[in-house]
Amino acid sequence: MALLSPDHPLRFASFRSYLIGRVCAVLAQYGMMIVLGWQTYNIARETMGTQGAAAQLGLIGLAQFLPLFFLTPVTGWVADHFDRRKIVRFTLLLLVVGAGLLGLATYEGWVTLPLILLVAVLVGTARAFNGPAFGALAPNLVPKATLPRAIALSSVAGQSGMIIGPAMGGYAYAIAPWGAYALSAALFAVALLCMLTIGPVPQAPRDTSRHPIRQMIDGLSYVRQNRFLLATITLDLFAVLLAGATALLPIYARDILHVGSRGLGHLAAAPAVGAGLTALWFSFRPMQREVGVKMLIAVIVFGLATIVFGLTAFLPHDLAMEVALGSLLVLGCSDMVSVYVRSSLIQLHTPDEMRGRVGSLSQLTISASNELGEAESGFLAALIGPVAAIIAGGAGAIIITLAWSRLFPEIRLARSFDPPDIRPTGATHAISVSQVKETTT
Template identity: 60%
Template sequence: MDQPKQPFAYRDYRLFWIGRLASNLAQNAMVVVIGWQVYDIARLTMGTKAAALQLGLIGLAQFLPIFALTLITGWTADRVDRRLIGRICLGLQLVCASMLAWATLADGRTLAPLFAGAVLLGITRAFSMPALNALAPNLVPAEVLPRAIATNAIGNRVGGILGPALGGYLYAIWAPLPYLTSAVAYGVALACLMLIRPIARTMLDGSRNPWRQMVEGLAYVRDNKLVLGAISLDLFAVLLGGATAMLPIFARDILHVGASGLGHLRAAPAVGAMAVALWFSWRPLRQHVGMKMLAAVAVFGIATIGFGMSRWLPLSLACLVILGGADMLSVYVRQTLIQLYTPNEMRGRVGAVSTLFVSASNELGEAESGFLAALIGPVAAVVAGGAGAIGITLLWAHWFPSLRLARTFEVKR
């Protein structure tokens, strides 16, 4: 009897998908509100450039725990039950959301709780992302995995669409409300993960040196030029072209659309990303995957430049939609290559390296954008970042010919 081809036919994958959707809703709502609060509080006593520096610091606060813990979290994801790691992290994220709700209610004009919450979110993401990304391929057959990755990306992007908008709207109603809503969503995600049944997995050799096991993930990525090229391309392109970190500045001081407008701006990239993910869940990418990924990163850079130069909200939203769709195509190819080309017993460690690169491109990219905006202004920083992303695409096409030559996804056992 043929196996089902749709990932939702598998019970544990359905639970996993619902849990990731709920946690992404919570995380995106919290991130947009934290960024808005940090910038809004800073602007009470600082100019635009000095307040932008605070946005850079909040991104750094989320990135440093991931950077410091990468080797440990990957090794843990390959040695400890991945469901348990996810459950603990979701519980801590629930506590974090509750803490920020209380802090906002008690004293909504203090930066310290926001930075503490950002650090805690960084720590939990450092452990949860490698574990949950490594868990997903165990929930469906390998033949269904490319479709499952696209479907999982839909859940991520739905969270990316609704989360920021929900955070902005709820914050406008009552400042603690987005954090309270996030706490409930984390509770739903935790319940789903509790219901996933035990998963058979390869155990690490307990007699081998743990440090050597930790660095094997780095060695694998270094030696596999296709995986290294895909991960590093995403790292440097998003690191340079991270316009989303500047959205609170554009919403408040350039486009003048306020907190609700910030929700629209934060949701726009996810709209484009979800449209692309929906398409791939129906018709998975099959031909010339490498060249299409490179082209998508170039489009990402062009859309970033367009957003930086726009002063009209509809045009800004359109650029962000295109930016998000291009980024989704790149993410889809990268994640599929990593999952299919990595042995199950190494997925946690390789996933931790991938998490570090993703966080470097996101959180560290936010820090870089904030610092650059403090030096040359937010508009120049965004335009320069988009141009840098285009330049990175051209360099990577030359330095990693395996990316250009990657034509199809091939399952590796």
């Protein structure tokens, strides 16, 4: 710690515990998600064929998304009105139970599609409450001046786990299917232990003057009225919803590239490597200028990489895997850039008393782009085939990004991360998001 500046987030013990817990929880969560899909596809393919199994992948994504969709107004309000540490601890305990149950069922041979679907619903419900509380907790653990760097670290940790987790799950499944679930359960348990070490933290006072339902609606109204937040949140929703290449990795690994579960691990690892390298770069050279334009470019590159991955189905076998890995590497890099910019801007420009509710809406769109994207990709693959589904999705992401750059000039005009109350003195040449709002009204 001697090399760190006095105001560095890692100087604070509670934030260190939080960061370790967040990495472990996200690794476990996304590692478990890829295993749920792979195991579902293998079980269903034996009795339903490729098209039926693809539709089952869609159902697994839908089972994880629906709890988030219906519970989002409640979970955001809960995160803003109750101890966020206790919410995170309880939901992590539920996730330990869910992963452990599937690990035991797989080990003893009584795992079934209905059981996987049931645990997928449990995971979605736990995540619905866990996400807003976990995300809103980070700003409560460090001084205000340290907040931008803390949010950046939290964002990088979360996104790294989102992309490294599937690779971890794929490799673990190749070694022992039950072990993949056991690993997720162990990581959830480590995250729980980390959260138990965090003492009481300050939180904005509860608003008891108005009805809870009215306060739940406030979160939606706040995002709807803030064009910048609305633009950044919905860009991820529609772009990544369409470009759901990773949801169809089991189909590509087994039936198109013919590389099996170990190859699935390689394919899932490629975005992780790209995200990790990008995160490492940001740790030494944090982004400071033209953040909005760079986010738009990153999403376009994400769509292009998705298209290239889809086209590997037409390449010779010895070349297809190399191109697939390269395209997924680029996909991971661009995804990290996009999420790093978006999540940092959203957290920095949302007041603490609204972070839970805004965070729940942001999580809903992220889940929609991931889990609902899995459902969309699975059902579309069953309808028109996995290759056409991936290529069409990548093209759709590009079209959405170009449209959003025109509909929401606030994104293009966002120059820096600095909110007005903690901007460096004399930094008059950088346009902050608050200034963008003034210039576009």
